[in-house]
Amino acid sequence: MKKQALWTPALDNINESNMTQFINFVNLKYGLKLCNYDELYDWSIKYIANFWEDIWQFMDVIYEQPYKSVISKVNSSLPDSDIRNYRWFKGATLNFAENLLKFRDSELAIAYYSENAKPIYMTYGELYEKTAKCALGLKSLGVAKGDRVAGYINNNPQAIIAMLATISIGAIWTSTSPDFGVNGVVDRFSQVEPKVLIAVDGYKYNGKTISLNEKLQEILTKLEKTKKIVIINQINAEINSIDYTSWDKLLENKASEIEFEMSDFDHPIYLMYSSGTTGVPKCIVHGAGGTLLQHMKELVLHTNLTDMDKIFYFTTCGWMMWNWLVSSLSVGATVVLYDGSPSYTDLGVLWKMAQDEGITVFGTSPKFLSACQKAGINPESSFELSELKTILSTGSPLSKDNFEWVYENVKSDVRLSSISGGTDIISCFMLGNPNLPVYSEEIQCRGLGMKVESWDENGKAVLDSKGELVCTAPFPSMPIYFWNDIDDEKYEAAYFEKFPGVWHHGDFITITENGGIIVHGRSDATLNPGGVRIGTAEIYRIVEAMDEISDSIVIGLPIENDVEIVLFVVLKNDAELTDELGKKIKNEIKSNLTPRHMPKTIHQISEVPVTLNGKKVELAVLNILTGVEVKNKTSIANPDSLLQFEKIKTLV
Secondary structure (H helix, E strand, O other): OOOOOOEOOOHHHHHHOHHHHHHHHHHHHHOOOOOOHHHHHHHHHHOHHHHHHHHHHHOOOOOOEOOOEEEEEOOOOOOOOOHHHEEEEEOOEEOHHHHHOOOOOOOEEEEEEEOOOOOEEEEHHHHHHHHHHHHHHHHHOOOOOOOEEEEEOOOOHHHHHHHHHHHHOOOEEEEEOOOOOHHHHHHHHHHHOOOEEEEEOEEEEOOEEEEOHHHHHHHHHHOOOOOEEEEEOOOOOOOOOOOOEEHHHHOOOOOOOOOOOOEEOOOEEEEEEOOOOOOOOOEEEEEHHHHHHHHHHHHHHHOOOOOOOEEEEOOOOOOHHHHHHHHHHHHOOEEEEEEOOOOOOOOOHHHHHHHHHOOOEEEEOHHHHHHHHHOOOOHHHHOOOOOOOEEEEOOOOOOHHHHHHHHHHOOOOOEEEEOEEEOOOOEEEEEOOOOOOEOOOOEOEEOOOOOEEEEOOOOOEOOOOOEEEEEOOOOOOOOOEEOOOHHHHHHHHHHOOOOOOOEEEEEEEEEOOOOOEEEEEEOOOOEOHHHOOEOHHHHHHHHOOOOOEEEEEEEEEEEOOEEEEEEEEEEHHHOOOOHHHHHHHHHHHHHHOOHHHOOOEEEEOOOOOEEOOOOEOHHHHHHHHOOOOOOOHHHEOOHHHHHHHHHHHHHO
16 A cells, blocks of 8 residues: 655746756656656666766856866776776866855855854855965965865864865865774775874863864874874864964965865765775775765755755764755755764754754754654754755665654654665665655655665565665766775775675665665664664774784674664683673774764673674674574584573663
């Protein structure tokens, strides 16, 4: 029986949407009669080159040299079905930052909120001017095209300015949030050897003020190739033993114009990091053109964003949603930033911000919505949310309870759009749609130009059945490469090992009869608490360095609408896991990584199950704890070790 929609767009809104304007654009250009989204989607994945060229033209991309071809094969000996074998918009030159800075007027670009502070506002004209000064300042520190600039920074306007300035001169931006511990930062930045590190002196979270002085000293000692550091004075912390330039000093020049450095379509602009499941986090390199086209497609068409909107997403600078949010500048919308705890001083703080700022697009997570529900928050009765049109959610699947709570307690006529993609593609595979209804537990649609399918174990496409998320046609926001990845070995292993030539993402999904998508969670060993992807290897490196521990294994246990990290440890010398040792383990993880990495529970085991090649089998442990049959036990070198998890199962 077909589901009943929770929300259906009004006909007038459909007719006026950006999506409908794009359908009309395509129909006029090709003499077609596409009538709805389903027909447009089918056309977009059948005529891939035409579609992406239309996105380029519809979005009025700013460029210097025009493209000679939209898509071309790299190696003629490889089959057409191999999506790794294509390059996009050959011959085109552009600058990503210029496309985000095309508006230079008195309209509001940024609204910045932080804990217990008055909001700070910045116009597009002010943003451009500050970016021009920052760009010249970076050049004075020796930054040139291809160099890396790293941000150890919170979600503030300076982060946006620094990123835009970096990319405007042809350099590459990478960032982590300041709650990352020393090892977490060094594991990432040491791979890319930034010429300049831009860092805050500290930050505020949940009412506490945290200085970064000691962390910065240790980080700089380990980042041997980083000779220049810029400090943003945010909490007036005393910074000792560091030779640095202040942020104000960096911008102390007379620059008023930006000389945008033109580069080819695949010139790297962002360095992102994988979860680090099998070692230090892999460094994913994203190109200018692919990132720009994907973000503009998703923001303009799927989110229905215009220059009249105010868009917010709760994120840090260590998550790809920050990059995605900032691309809203290309549309002329106001980007609303929030820095701090979403529950300080209470869970109404973000809803009040939405009211006061007149936010039209509100981005959050299932974890936050569930927390509001449990706390008995009723935003509809407590706040005036008449401007709110769309709620976006990502990080983990939205539950039926989440959908019902939003429509009963937030707003009955809001579009609740779950979205899903990842750092790997710096964008989405499935997301919202202003022209389609919303059904409980479902993402509204697959993204235009993204040939997403659900495959069974034999590589066959299935409908209304759980399978692996794959993408079977090329798309321009695939990573251009991994940093320091000889012969693309890590890149190939990450996405193309399971199904050669086809993108395998590591999510279980069901494509429904509505054309929507239900995401069932990760199919690999990545942890995902609160929507933040965490690699098991990051935790192993900390835990197994402790004197008391000889081995460990960690899993992400699905619970309600989130994931709880559960850690199992093998202790040395027949020792026992005491409460004191448990606290010590958690503190080590918290101080060296982030609070999000901390396990909910820790259990003692006698042996870690491993494959014949010595790899830990997290998925087998997860299957036992969730009542799923463990297949292919013959690949496990010590299958009897799985029995102990059957006994622990009742304790978890």
